[in-house]
Amino acid sequence: MWARELAVSAPGKVILHGEHAVVLGKVALAVALDLRTFLRLRPGAEGRLSVCLPGVGVRRSWDTPGLRALRGRIAGKSKSPSVEQLDALREFAGIAAGASAPESLATLAFLYMCLAISAKYGDVPSVDIVVWSELPTGAGLGSSAAYAVCLAAALLMVCGAISCPLQEGESTARWTEEELTLINSWAFQGERVIHGNPSGVDNAVGTWGGALRYQAGKITPLKRVPTLRILLTNTKVPRSTKVLVAGVKEKILKFPAIMNPVLDSIDAISQECQSVLEAMPANPSPEHYPVLEEFFDINQHHLNVLGVGHPSLDRLCQVTASHSLHSKLTGAGGGGCGITLLPPDTSPLAVEAAKQDLCACGFECWETKIGAPGVTLHCCSSLSAQVLHALARS
């Protein structure tokens, strides 16, 4: 029986280059963001599992004998969610077939991870789980992966598959490399429920943090990443990663000879960008930037060719270009967020003017720090008042 009250957090991410192409085995460069998802874990009433997800309006509770029986019915050998298993979970949770609303996908991912992890490592736990996030949902910043990483870490810990590394008196702790590898592999299964066909880059960043190169499951931390100033803009146009990834697949199947060279070119941009970043000094001077800016421009055109652009993102690029700044979409596109590079010689006035023009379009924008730590275990009392308040209200 789980007896401690703890919290787990995981960061969102920004993909610098390689979104979509990475699903097809190309290279992506991604960095962890200083916006996180927090999961609070508490002992629950005996025989009940409860989950509260304020970001998507979910509050559900099940009795554990019922979940145990369901788990027995859908037991499978493979770690990946099958169509039959997901259909059975939908029926159990009263989710219509084909429902892709945020609350449906979040509930389905929760149930799948809970039953699959407990089937392999322990019993269905009697716990209370609340997940709250600083990240906008469905905006390209990897909220789905941060959610899946937090769930994987908490459920694996409750079931005894990984340790609880937080000693009495400590405020934060991290897991070993081996444990992080297990967390990442289960978070990937959660992403599968939400995305359909994820590449795994988002959950890798959520798990390890920092800055990394990702290709076909291979995760390589970047050797040296200079301090990059990045402006993040949320167009607030909603979109679903699952739908956009499926659209790209369709286009490639329809026009392989036209689309494959685009994917190869995106791959080359990621690789060139990695070389440039690793050769830059820690505090780069303005002359290092023109090439990074050109990579942004070229990749933004490529992403439009793949069909994941949006008029709101065109607008974002035009507005920043009018201030001599270069932008591209980040994540799945189709709306959501864009990133703008801020070279060190950009005047504060120019940044302020660009922000004002972006806000006048109805967008939200903020400067961000990149390279945040990966999944972390916290003593609840060490969380900020804002996070504690958000978790307590739920």
Ligand SMILES: Nc1ncnc2c1ncn2[C@@H]1O[C@H](COP(=O)(O)OP(=O)(O)O)[C@@H](O)[C@H]1O
């Ligand atoms: N804080 C959260 N609580 C519950 N579910 C979440 C949360 N954040 C994200 N999700 C799930 O992830 C989905 C969004 O994932 P996705 O379309 O991949 O966008 P992104 O990962 O870019 O934010 C939501 O529909 C929801 O199911």
Ligand SMILES: C[C@@](O)(CCOP(=O)(O)O)CC(=O)O
């Ligand atoms: C489009 C893609 O490359 C990134 C999706 O990121 P997000 O869910 O939009 O944050 C898909 C993937 O890598 O699984």
Ligand SMILES: [Mg+2]
């Ligand atoms: Mg996602």
